[in-house]
Amino acid sequence: MNDELISKKELLDLTGISYGQLYRWKRKSLIPEEWFIRKSSFTGQETFFPKDKILSRIDKILNMKDGLSLDELADVFSPSLKEISLTAEQLLERNIVTSIALDVYLKASRHEGSFMFEKILSVFVLERLLQSGDISMEEGRLLVQTLTEHYPAFAGRDCELLLIRKMGVAAFILMSKNSEIYFDRGVKVVVRLSMAQVTEELKLKIGEGGE
Numbered sequence: 001m002n003d004e005l006i007s008k009k010e011l012l013d014l015t016g017i018s019y020g021q022l023y024r025w026k027r028k029s030l031i032p033e034e035w036f037i038r039k040s041s042f043t044g045q046e047t048f049f050p051k052d053k054i055l056s057r058i059d060k061i062l063n064m065k066d067g068l069s070l071d072e073l074a075d076v077f078s079p080s081l082k083e084i085s086l087t088a089e090q091l092l093e094r095n096i097v098t099s100i101a102l103d104v105y106l107k108a109s110r111h112e113g114s115f116m117f118e119k120i121l122s123v124f125v126l127e128r129l130l131q132s133g134d135i136s137m138e139e140g141r142l143l144v145q146t147l148t149e150h151y152p153a154f155a156g157r158d159c160e161l162l163l164i165r166k167m168g169v170a171a172f173i174l175m176s177k178n179s180e181i182y183f184d185r186g187v188k189v190v191v192r193l194s195m196a197q198v199t200e201e202l203k204l205k206i207g208e209g210g211e
Contacts, residue, residue: 005037006051015058028070030061030077060204077203084117084206091115091123096205101127104137108144117202122147124202125161125193134163134191139170146172151195163191 012019025031035057037048057077064073088106091097097105105111105123115123126143129135135143143163151159151174158177163170166187175181177194 004051005039005048006054008047008049011049011054011058015055015062017058017062025061025070029074030070031057084120085114086120086206087114091120094206096120096202097123097127098131101130101140104130104140105144108141109148118151120206121195121199121202122151124205125195125198128193128198129163129191135170139163142170143172146174150174154195158194158196161191161193161195162189164189 006014008022011017012022022031026033026036031054035049035054037050038045039048040046060077061073086094086096088102091102092099101123105126109119109122111119122144125147126140129143130137130140147161154174154176159174160177160179162173162175162181164173164183164187165171170190173181174195177196183189
């Protein structure tokens with residue numbers, strides 16, 4: 001399913017920000033370049049944005065900009081992921097995950113030492129699905145195995161995580177964003193999660209925890 005788009009004019013009218021602010025935030029990497037989508041319209045070329053993403057981002061910027069400089073905000077939204085390394089204790093102290101999710105992850109992955117970003121993301125997804133009640137502890141272990149074995153293959157490309165169930169049996173699927181997939185009537189799609197969106201949430205949480 002494609003993201004609903006909003007035009008630049010609609011965005012400026014709805015949020016009350018100026019043209020100058022919007023492009024200054026773009027230059028400072030507070031708003032990703034790929035969110036500026038050029039499309040043909042009856043007036044010529046017009047700029048559109050993924051509606052939910054841009055409105056959420058602008059709301060965060062407006063709420064945080066009084067306490068942080070634009071450069072500091074850029075670090076919050078786009079921390080250097082390769083340099084991120086946190087211990088299990090830091091993950092708990094920053095409230096990124098709970099001890100329950102961390103324990104399930106450690107038992108399933110047998111991970112030792114510090115957590116780089118990709119590993120933190122796995123625990124974060126596990127935490128989210130355990131907290132929502134969408135998965136059991138046993139399914140959590142299956143989730144960890146799926147992310148550990150297959151998520152690196154996407155190498156930074158956006159993908160979606162699906163949890164399906166049939167007759168009580170769960171299966172996790174990682175697939176390219178917006179891929180079409182069909183199931184028989186006995187299959188229930190329990191979770192469909194954008195890994196890019198979860199990554200964005202995690203980056204914000206790590207940035208806020210580093211204040």
